Amino acid sequence: MxxxxxxxxxxxxxxxxxxxxxxxxxxxxxxxxxxxxxxxxxxxxxxxxxxxxxxxxxxxxxxxxxxxxxxHKARMDWSLLALFITIAGISFLPLVGGIPHLSMPGPYFIGRQATWYTLAILVILGFLFFDYRKLKKLCPVFYGVALTLLLYTHFFGLEFNGAQRWIVIGEFIADVTITLFLFFIAWAGIFTKINYYGTWKKQGLLLFLFWIPILIYLALPNYMLSFIYFFTVVAMFVFSGVKKKLAIQISLTNCVVGFIVFIPITYVVTSTPHMYNRLLAFFNPEAYAQTAGYINMLIRDVLLQAGWFGNGLLTGNPLPEGHTDFAFPYLVYSLGWVFGIFLCLLLLLFILRISLNAFKTKDLFGRLLVIGGAALFTVPICWNILMGLGLLPIMGVSLPFISYGGTMLLFYAAVLGLILNVYRRKDIVEPTIETSS
Known part of the structure; x- marks a missing residue:
């Protein structure tokens, strides 16, 4: 030159x-x-x-x-950030009255939540200011590390509430949810080349890569992570730009193999008395009022007492885990159905905002990251709220950015940081220059 x-x-x-x-x-x-x-x-x-x-x-x-x-100006999605800040503010409300069954005052948990949110903001900033496209080349590494950690958790993980949940390697301790984040990035990269999986051998490899994590999640057992993983990967596949013929082939292969091989294995893995009791208690809580059905009946009574404007945040928390998994029914009980409807609309707007951002970038990898991120929020939000309304069986799932808990908060912060990163770089396109005449 x-x-x-x-x-x-x-x-x-x-x-x-x-x-x-x-x-x-x-x-x-x-x-x-x-x-x-x-x-x-x-x-x-x-x-x-x-x-x-x-x-x-x-x-x-x-x-x-x-x-x-x-x-090429980097842009910030201020609307999404405003929604995040509003939801973050709501997360402190279930902590105002303290946690009666733990005999802990509200200020203690509010202080801890503020600390976790400080770390969450740092995580968001950390994932915001780098070129996310560099992750694409590392997708096989992400998948391999996630699978290794998942297998390690299954055999050597620390048990919590009857499930292998914590990864403990020397001084390193992490929630197994970290594997879900790694798989999410890995599949976004895999699906950018989905049309190269035209042969039956490659489709078989794709099938293996898809189902193995589900089976291990179920074996832990961690049913919620298996659901979130399943719907996240499926959502990315649908919007991956896969050719119609290949999409039909892969879908039919998954269905056939799933029914013949994986569903029977899943049945054996999940056939535990604990799982059966929860399902039976969901359909007939009165028959299990002294055991698994107790919480179902308690949630029903709490919602009936809520009224349009609630009983106030200082009247006490009638729900165990009302600050975590059952934050939604507790907020309805305390602040009423008007606030509950507002919260549902707020979370729906949050999900819609993320989903619409997926189609504002021309980069396929970035688009799949945003779509996958939207699914990572949608599944737990929908399940937690419907569970809190008594419409779905009770499972261990937090309400993103609202339920108390540092590990899940940092997980969702990392996902949100990636989503904002993609939006920030959505206008970095190949320039077209017009000469002066």
Whole structure:
């Protein structure tokens, strides 16, 4: 490249704040300059003169740079951030009256929640200010690490409430939910090349990669993570741009193999007295009033006492885990059905905002990350609320950004950080330059 071209490009990019965009801008402009220079060289013009004319034809480099800076300007989704801040504020409400069954005052948990939210904001910022597209090349690594950690948890994990939940490696301790985050990134990368899985061998590999984590989650047992994983991967597959014929082949193969192999295995894995008791208690809580049905009946009574405007936050928390898994029915009991409806609409708006952002980026990998992120929020939000209304069986699932608990808060913060990262870079596109006439 000539020295004149290099000086011109340096002046252009000096006005572009996005360092990520510099490479593609230089590439695009260099090609355009060479085309103009070759056109001028067809006459009697020397190469140096042709290069100079090409630069003059392009126009003022600083003006071009300012226009490109606007095109490649990093943007923030302030609407989504406003929704997050509102939901974060609501998360402190279940803690105001303290936790009676733990004999802990409200200020203690409010302080801890504030600490966790401080860390959550740092996590969001950490995932916001880097080029998320670099994760794409590491997708096989993410899948391998997630599967290794999941297997390690199954055989050596720390048990909590009857399930292998905590990954303990020396001084390192983490919730098994971290594997869900790694799988989510891995599948976003895998699905960017979904149309390469046209042969039966590759489809078989895809089938294996999809079902194995589900079986291990069920074996822990952690049924909720298996549900979230299933619907997240399916959602990304649907919007992966897969060819219609291949989509039908993969879907039919999954259904057939699922019914023949994996559903029977799943039945054996989940056939435990504890699981049966929960299901029976859901359909007939009165018959299990002294055991598994107690909480179902308690939730029903709490909702009946709520009224339109509730009983107040300082009247006591009648629900065990009213600050975590049952935060929604407790908020309805305390603040009424008006607030409960408002909260449902707020969370729905949060999910819709994320979902709409998925189609504002031209990058397939980024789009799949946002779609997968929307699913990671949608499944637990819907299950937790319907569970809190007595419409679904009780399972261990927190309400994102509202239920008390640091591990899940940091998990959802990381997902939100990635979603905001994709939105921030959605306008970084290959530039199209028009020469001055």
């Amino acid at each position: 000539s020295r004149n071209f290099d000086e011109f490009l340096t002046k252009v990019t000096s006005k572009v704040k996005s360092k990520v965009a510099h490479g593609m801008i230089k590439k695009e402009l260099t090609n355009h300059l060479k085309e103009l220079s070759h056109a001028y060289q067809k006459g009697e013009t020397t190469k140096e003169e042709a290069d100079q004319k090409a630069i003059q034809e392009m126009g003022n480099p600083y003006t071009i740079g300012e226009n490109l800076n606007h095109l």
